[in-house]
Amino acid sequence: NSCKVGYLSAVNDALGDLCLAQVCRSLDALCSRRADGSMCLSWAPILPQEMADHLLLKMATKGILNDTTVGIFQNCKELHLHRAFIRCCPVSAEAFRLALCPHRLQELDASWVPGGLTGANIVSGLASNPVCRSSLQRLYLTGLHVDRESLVEDGGTRVGFSSLHGLRMLNLAHTDLTDAVLEDICTLPQLESLDISCSAVSKLTALLDCKNTLRSVIIHRLQQLDMSPDRLLFVFSQLHAIRHLDFSEDHFAVGDSDRRDGDETVRQLLNGSPQVLPSLVSLDISGRRRITGAAVRSFVVARGGLVFLGLLATGTSSCDILSSHKNLKVTGEANENQVCEALRRYRDRECFIREALVHLYNLTTDIDKPRPDMLKLVLSGMQNHPTSLHVYLVATACVFNLTTQDLAVAMPVSLLSSTVTQLLYAMKTFPNHQQVQKNCLMALCSDYILQDIPFDKYLAATLVINWLRSHEDPTLQRMAVAVISILVAKLSTEETAQLGKDVFIMKQLLAIVQQKAMAGVVDSTMKFALSALWNLTDEMPTVLESYYTEPSIQRKVLGLLNNIAEVEVLQANLMEEDLLEHILSLLQDSQLEQGVRYFAGGTLAQLTSRPEAWTLDDELRSSILKQLHASIMTWTQLEREMVSYRSFRPFRPLLQTWQPSGVQLWAVWAIHLVCIQNTSHYSSMMEKDGVTELLRALAAHPDAHSDVKGQSDSVLRVVEQHQTGRRKTAHRHKVYSKLAY
Incomplete structure (x- = not known):
């Protein structure tokens, strides 16, 4: 029965998700417009509260939530929100006030909202609703400007975070949070969890005001922290209710002198009495280089109830005491479990993600079993740090390790599809970084991925073609041409024609074929190049028409056709009336250089030489033969060498x-x-x-x-x-x- 209930619940969730996705796609049809341009649902059933939350989340994750679309939640009796997710969505202060503040919100995630929405706008807007003052329990404002001046005074009435007296969890990481605002925050009567990482706070003394309620404090990388080790340790020692303390540091960005006081505080904490932070079960000190294995051992022995210890980039994660505690989770580099735990826990921290990825790369260099769990972690790292070259450099190398040879076949298709999308994003975002481009190209060079995994094939083809413009390494060139040859076969007729207009790619592929032919080499690079040209020239009249201003390309394309036409078993593939009529027009065009007309004549001569293989209208063949004779009689002998032959047998x-x-x-x-x-x-x-x-x-x-x-x-x-x-x-x-x- 429990299995049946679980199955039905999963089915209902899936159906609900499909319905919400359809609503997102149909918003224009379902809505009218207010005078300010915002949307208003023309009609809607009364949705369960959870469904309204999910609709807002779906709109946000699909990238369609903005000042216009958020209007559907304004004055709408059918849609009641408790959990509002507008992370990274361009919602203005006015739209936020009108559409979201009137709801009885319990949770709001407005992290990294672009366009000027500030912490002050959010706090004042929420505080304007008396219900929200007590109902809001969780607030995430990561990456926003706090706007302290607007927070403190508003029309003579004090408005601050303390006005939201129901808050239990507050995240102000990566903000310009100051000591004064922190003092206001710490007067919240029910505050349990506080994240002020990477903020402008210089003193932590204010934490003493909420020492009886605070359960979790995250103070990662406080660069402006100005407290002595003894004073810091005193503050920590008073936080009797703390269960999780994160005092980690970015070991890449901070100078040696900036980290010394924090490291000394950690050293004293590790070696100190268990009476300091007696409730502590989770401690993160990753990035603190000056701690020792002996200090870690002493701390773990003294804290029998410890469930998590962050030791990445400390040099102490291989301490033998850690492996003997089965229930203790550790982030570090000593083994696979520690590295994967780091990738899971530090999703939002670039410094630790890049560190963990380096160790994951070493772990997967000789991997022989499919690990979709690892690939998911790598994908998450790339998605959460879209502008970090350091993350993508190592992550793309990890992707290659995890998908090389037959490993990709065992991966979920959706996971591979998302991963390839990130590889293409990397190629587009870092076009001048050779190693990133090389990593992506090597990962893409997989028959299974190219043939069976859905992704934007046209974008992939254009990106690989652009890579070819500045790289001549034979091995990588072979891979690039192989990838292109497979991708172009997957494109629509319109996409193929569009790609075929790229003068460079035609030049490049033809040059490869010509180079190999001149050297008498028939290798995989030549075969792939011919395959790519075959597909790119499938709509040959369109392609040739685009090269009137490029006679050298026309000549090479027609030379390729001439070679193909010499092969009897391939002649049927060129029996297209539009193609032959276009080649005939080139033959007759006296304004074109004679080399183009020469190869046009050769192609037509080969195709008309076998009447038993001719499948088109006989009148067309007669016309071609007549015009072929007449045109050749107007040609003059060329002085320069235009063509060379290794054999006259085709003649x-x-x-x-x-x-x-x-x-x-x-x-x-x-x-x-x-x-x-x-x-x-x-x-x-x-x-x-x-x-x-x-x-x-x-x-x-x-x-x-x-x-x-x-x-x-x-x-x-x-x-x-x-x-x-x-x-x-x-x-x-x-x-x-x-x-x-």
Whole structure:
């Protein structure tokens, strides 16, 4: 029965979540607008209070909560809020006052709200509702400007945190909180938990005013703290109700002299009597470098009820006493449990996340089992520190370790999808950091991830292409081209066309193919580049049309098509009417450079040379053959070397006596072109590949077109003149040899 109840509860939660997501997507249709532009629900059923809280949370997490949309909670009898989450959402002071302050709030998270909403705005707004003064128990204002002047006086009436007398938990980390405001806070009669980390507080004496209620104090990295070790220890010793104390430090950011007094206080606390902080069960002193293993041992032995100890970046987490306490959780670097505990506990602290990730990287270098739990922790670190290069540098390396080879296959698809999204974010955010880019590229270079995991393939392709612009490392280049070749096959027709307009990527891929071809190398890089080009040129007319101002690219694209057209089994893939008509227009365009027209003619000659394989309209083939012949007769021989061939074998089918004159003419003209530029090399190739014999047959055939005969005779004369010259030179050498003898 308990299992059935749990299952039904999970189903209800899932259905509720889907419904709220649909409401978020349909807000425009469900709402009207007030005069100030804010939204108002046209009609709504009375929702359970928890559902209203979840709707606000869903709007916030989906990034649609702002001054306009928060209006649905204003004067709405159907939506009653108890827990309001507006973290990181652009909500102004006025919108906050109108939409949220009238509710009977028990909890409010307004951390890191951009746009000028201050702690004073929030406190005065909440205090304006007499119900909120006593109902609000938890308040999170991390990262906000406190605005002390507005807090103290408002129209002659004192308004401060103390006016919210129901508060039990208050978070003012990363604020400009001052000693004066802290004194006001510490008069709260029920305050149990206080976080003033990274604030401007210099004295902690005010904590003595709430020593009987305070259960948790977090004072991480108080850079302006100005108290002697003895005075600090005295304050701590009076906090008899404290169960959790966090006096950790950022060991990266603080100078040696700034940390000394705090470290001395910690040393005295560890070595002191258990009568100091007698209720303590949780202590975090991570980042304190001057403590010793002996002090830690003494403290753990004296505190039998200890459940947590933060020792990351202290050098003492390998103390043997820690492993003997099974119920004690520790953050440190001595083992996997300590590192993972650090990643869980320090989600919001960049200094500790980067430290823990370094140790996690070392732990996962040779990992051979899938660890989705670790990947979740790495993902959380990246998501919580989107601007930290230090975090992303190590986190992306950890992602590669945790997803390499077959490890990714065992990971949840949703987890991998979110992880890849963060990798793309890293590539976009840190475009000039080579190691981050390399880490992301290596992690992406996985068939399983590229083929089976959903993510923004178009964004990924553009980012990897941009990476190629400034990197020539052969290994990484191979990976990048491999990734691109797979990604472009996954794109829509519109995305492929858009990507194909990128002049650089076409140049880069064609250059790779050309480089490999010239070297006679057929490796994986060349195959991947050809695959990418194949997919990018799938909509070839659109791609070619975008390169009218780039004749070098047009020439290379058409050269690639020419090569493809030579392969009989691939010719069917080029039988697209729009494609051939566009290539025909290039052939006929006298304004284009002759190299473009040459390769256009070669592609058309190959495709029309096999009537049995022609699948399009016969009139189109006849028109192509007619225009091919006419265009070639207008060409002039080029002086510079435009093309080179390793074999004339692909020309043999085109030189058969039964071929149409346009096909024959292009083949003969092509042979003539290269023979003139390098006669000694190509004349021997002609003999070897049997082309000389075919040209003689064409020149002598009674049905051959006169233009073909004339061109064939020209080639044969060039070869004959070269051979005659060689014979004369050989004869002269023989005569000279006899004379010398």
